[in-house]
Amino acid sequence: MEERGVSLRKLATAIHYDVGYLSKVANDLKRPSLPLAHKLDGELQAAGELVELVPERVNARSRTRAATVPPHDDTKVVNPLALPVPLEDPLVDRRMQRLSPSHTEELLSHVGEQWHTLVRTDNLLGPRHALGGVCTQLTILTALLRHVRPPLRDGSLRLAAKYAESAAWLYEDAGDLTASRLWTGHAMEWALEAGDRPMVAWTLFRRSQQAQSVGNGAQVVSLAEAACREQGNVAGPMLAAILQQQAHGLALEGVELTSHDLLDRARECATTDDAGDARAGHGSFCTPAYIEMQRGRVWLTLGRPGRAVQAFESAITDLSPTYQRDRGLAHAGLSVALAAERQPEAAANAAIQALTVAQDSGSTRILSMVTSVAPQLARHAHLDPVAEFLAELDATSAV
Numbered sequence: 001m002e003e004r005g006v007s008l009r010k011l012a013t014a015i016h017y018d019v020g021y022l023s024k025v026a027n028d029l030k031r032p033s034l035p036l037a038h039k040l041d042g043e044l045q046a047a048g049e050l051v052e053l054v055p056e057r058v059n060a061r062s063r064t065r066a067a068t069v070p071p072h073d074d075t076k077v078v079n080p081l082a083l084p085v086p087l088e089d090p091l092v093d094r095r096m097q098r099l100s101p102s103h104t105e106e107l108l109s110h111v112g113e114q115w116h117t118l119v120r121t122d123n124l125l126g127p128r129h130a131l132g133g134v135c136t137q138l139t140i141l142t143a144l145l146r147h148v149r150p151p152l153r154d155g156s157l158r159l160a161a162k163y164a165e166s167a168a169w170l171y172e173d174a175g176d177l178t179a180s181r182l183w184t185g186h187a188m189e190w191a192l193e194a195g196d197r198p199m200v201a202w203t204l205f206r207r208s209q210q211a212q213s214v215g216n217g218a219q220v221v222s223l224a225e226a227a228c229r230e231q232g233n234v235a236g237p238m239l240a241a242i243l244q245q246q247a248h249g250l251a252l253e254g255v256e257l258t259s260h261d262l263l264d265r266a267r268e269c270a271t272t273d274d275a276g277d278a279r280a281g282h283g284s285f286c287t288p289a290y291i292e293m294q295r296g297r298v299w300l301t302l303g304r305p306g307r308a309v310q311a312f313e314s315a316i317t318d319l320s321p322t323y324q325r326d327r328g329l330a331h332a333g334l335s336v337a338l339a340a341e342r343q344p345e346a347a348a349n350a351a352i353q354a355l356t357v358a359q360d361s362g363s364t365r366i367l368s369m370v371t372s373v374a375p376q377l378a379r380h381a382h383l384d385p386v387a388e389f390l391a392e393l394d395a396t397s398a399v
């Protein structure tokens with residue numbers, strides 16, 4: 001700029017960028033995106049020097065935006081978190097071996113109460129903040145199961161299954177589908193041993209979600225139907241969760257009418273759980289607002305982004321403040337829908353909201369949805385919200 005005699009304001013006007021945003025880039029407070037570097041390089045006649053200064057990881061990611069993003073495969077995600085894992089601790093094992101029956105009962109009561117706290121932590125903050133606590137409790141429970149006998153064994157198995165299923169969900173949201181499947185398997189095994197049919201149904205529901213992540217509509221529906229049979233078709237939040245899962249499977253198969261009929265039924269069974277701690281049982285997150293968010297995702301699957309926009313906006317308005325991670329997911333879905341509707345500025349604003357939640361929570365699921373929007377928005381990098389979103393996404397990718 002000094003060499004060319006150009007002020008920051010004049011430069012911002014020439015390349016159609018916000019002067020405040022450009023100031024942050026100039027002062028190293030924002031990472032430059034590759035499209036911005038090309039614009040600056042051309043305007044300042046820098047012969048490629050500015051483009052070369054873009055950090056290599058940002059440069060590489062931006063180049064991929066010209067290509068079509070392939071379907072997301074959770075089995076290949078490198079999780080950005082240093083994910084904790086349950087450990088076999090000899091000291092814990094010896095302590096569990098020496099527990100008296102009364103002490104074991106107290107321990108199970110305490111760990112059971114902690115589960116509700118960790119569910120609420122996940123809803124408020126996401127897997128980054130909840131997974132460590134879940135894994136700590138699993139270390140205790142798996143050690144306890146090596147020694148506990150009836151009549152306390154069934155209660156220990158049921159609680160261990162709850163924690164294992166929670167771990168499965170948190171690993172899935174954080175992008176580690178291998179660990180998610182492993183802990184779903186443990187949860188199902190312990191639930192079967194304890195004769196805990198509702199938990200068996202819930203592990204089938206979780207398997208259905210895992211099938212959805214790889215686009216297997218037939219298996220999604222089949223596993224959800226199996227969960228319904230195991231659960232007994234009892235109206236309530238668990239059935240609401242299973243019904244909306246069936247809707248996703250049918251949407252993957254292109255079945256529109258029945259998908260929305262199932263969502264309507266799910267809404268009738270939905271609960272109001274503003275506390276977000278699952279005290280109403282599995283599926284307590286299935287509030288009416290959550291069902292509307294899922295309706296938006298179903299509309300996207302069916303190729304109807306205009307309808308999806310309405311559903312996501314309704315969900316964002318009605319979601320309880322407790323469900324911040326779901327709010328991020330709704331914003332991510334809204335950004336995908338708005339981008340498909342050719343509303344780049346609105347899509348970028350929604351994507352920024354979602355990206356903030358993804359960064360704070362460690363939700364790879366949200367990050368994946370937001371990343372998929374980038375190729376469509378890159379051609380509109382001259383718009384301030386789009387430029388800000390692309391820069392923030394590049395900074396996230398470089399971490």
